[in-house]
Amino acid sequence: MALRFTITRAAVAIALLLVQLGLPVRSKPVATDPYNCLDGDSEIKCCPTSNPKKIVDFQLPQQSSPLRVRRPAHLLTTEQFQKYEKATALMRALPANHPWNFIQQSNVHCAYCSGGHRQLGLNITLEIHGSWHFFTWHRAYLYFYERILGKLINDNSFALPFWNWDNPSSMSIPNIYRRNTSSLFNPTRYPIALNFTDLGGCEGDGTPDSVSKQKKCNLQLMHNQFIAGFSSSLLFFGSPYRAGDQPFPGGGSIEGSPHSPVHAFTGSDMSLIVRAALDPIFFAHHGNVDRLWTIWEKIPGNGSKVFNDTDFLDASFLFWDENMQLVRIFVRDVLDTQKLGYVYEDVPLQWLNIKTVVEERGNNDAFVAMDERDGEGDVMFPLLVSSQVGIKIKRKVGAGEEILVVNDIKLDGRDHVWFKVYVGRVDGGRVEVGCFYHLERRAKESIPMVTKKQFGITQFIQEIGAVSDEWVVVSLVPKVGGDKVTVGGVLTE
Structure with a gap:
């Protein structure tokens, strides 16, 4: 095996020994x-x-040819669509046990998100959701999938399309995925997704007027999610996840929404995390998620905020490449799309600079509780999120970004759970700052999960006029499975 693999295995063994001896790792x-x-x-x-x-260890490709350009799926030319459809058909036609076979490629995602793969040298699950590796793992996955498709049609310039669901012109399943005789079709998609794709609670009745309002709601949601994850890698990517850690330390803002609702509202396969990649639209969906990373990084100042932690950069995953080699790729290898040989076509970002909508505070809050640190109030934590609740908490205002933390979120990982999070004034309006969203997993036994969710709220505090307020009200609004999840505490940092 490659030298770097040997060193990595040895490093883990040494780390375990240090832990046993009580020494720092x-x-x-x-x-x-x-x-x-x-x-x-x-x-x-x-x-x-x-x-x-x-x-073998991954080697960055030589830049001897033009960069591949990933285009919006709804803007593909006929030739581009036909190449994509042909490549996917060839992938589906491969022998069932071939590493490039479409089902085998789908299983790559399944194994990394179902409790399948284990951490090197440890009998602990390796999970690529709910942590700082959500973006990085999926970027690597799409890279190799794209290169295999290109190899199958002998086209080194082939680029995967992305589903541009953050643009009003593509807030439904693109036409290239709709024909039932196409290799890009999946029969488990919900009919409603042909008309509108909900990015996180923008309900309607499907009429033209309703869909127009729902699209505006989607744009507002996109705007808010970027604010919530704008100021740091921790908020955007998610919490650190190191060797020996339990899965799901805490996902970033975009992973919660719009990522997860697009899965849930697209179709049966897409809504089940272990089956999601059985739908070819999965790869276009995650192409857009990957694109959002590149957009976040281009915002002035953000490029320097990507984690510089060696535990982040030296994390590694395994994929089959276009040369039929099993490749170990490190996170540090995927931080620059141009070094990987591709870029995204520029499209308008109608959501980036729109005005934040301030809502009236919910009238049906179950109760308003004092902050748990205050020792008073009507609520005891852990709190079952079975009905809407407003929690009055004391702010911790510092020199940097003010962060809202929803702590000790406990659930069975097999359950579909979704609740929204709002911040508002004690006697005023409120703003949706994000959500906690967990897609259903299927497993024989319970999957005990304890995680947290963090949101940047400095700009939201300004927009609701609470800059000088000592207290704010955090509202938790259950949407799905609220009676199956508890929250251990809510505070600002």
Whole structure:
């Protein structure tokens, strides 16, 4: 095996020894154990069918040709669409056990999100959702999937399209995925998604006037989610996830919404995390998620905010590449799309600079509780999120970004859970700052989860006129499965 793999395995062994001795551990990057994967779902087996004989380290491609340009799916030319459809058909036609086969490629996602893969040298799940590796793992996954498709049609310039659901012109399933005889079709999609794609609670009745309002709601949601994750890598990417850690330390703002609602509202396969990549539109969906990372990074000052933690940069994952090699790719390899050979076509960002909508505070709050640190009030934590509740908390105003933290969110990872989070004045309006959204997992046994959610609220505080207020009201509004999740505390930092 490659030298770097040997060193990584040794590093983990040394780290475990240091922990046992009570000594500080300097480096604990997460790495995939290629020889330890367990199928936890009774319906789908997604672990690799055989152990690898050789693993090579990823090498950045030589930039001898023009950059591949990923275009919006609804703007593809006929030729571009036909190439994509042909490549996917060829992938589907490969032998069932071929690493490039469409089902096998879908299983790559499944194994990394179903409790299948284990951390190198540890019998602990490696999960790529709910942490700082959500964006990085999916970027690597799409990179190799794209290169395999290009190889199948002998076109080095082939680029995956992205589903531009943050643009009003593409807030429904693009036409290229709709024809039932196409290799890009999936029969489990919900009919409503052909008319409108909800990015997170923009309900309507499907009439033209309603859809127009729903699209404006989508734009507002996109605007708010970027504000909530604007100021730091922690807020945008999610919480650190190191070797030996339990999964789901806390996802970033975009992972909660719009990412998860697009999954849930598209269709049955897409709504189940272990089956999501069985729908070809999954890759266009995550192309747009990846594109949002590039947009966030281009905002002045954000490019320097990406984590510079070696445990982040040295984390590694395994994929089959276009040369039929099992490749170990490190997070530091995927931080620059141009070095990977691709860019995204520029399209208007109608949501970026719109005005934030301030709502009336909910009239049906179950109660208003004092901050748990105050020792008073009508509520005891942990709190079951079975009905809308407003929690009055004392602000911690400092020199930097003010962050709202929803702590100790406990649930069974098999359950679909979604609640919205608002910040408002005690006697005034409120703003939706984001949500906690967990897609259903399928497993034979319970998946105990304890996680948290963090939101940047400095700009929201300004917009509701609460800059000088000592207290704010945080409202938790259940949408799905509120009776299956508890919250251990709410505070500002």
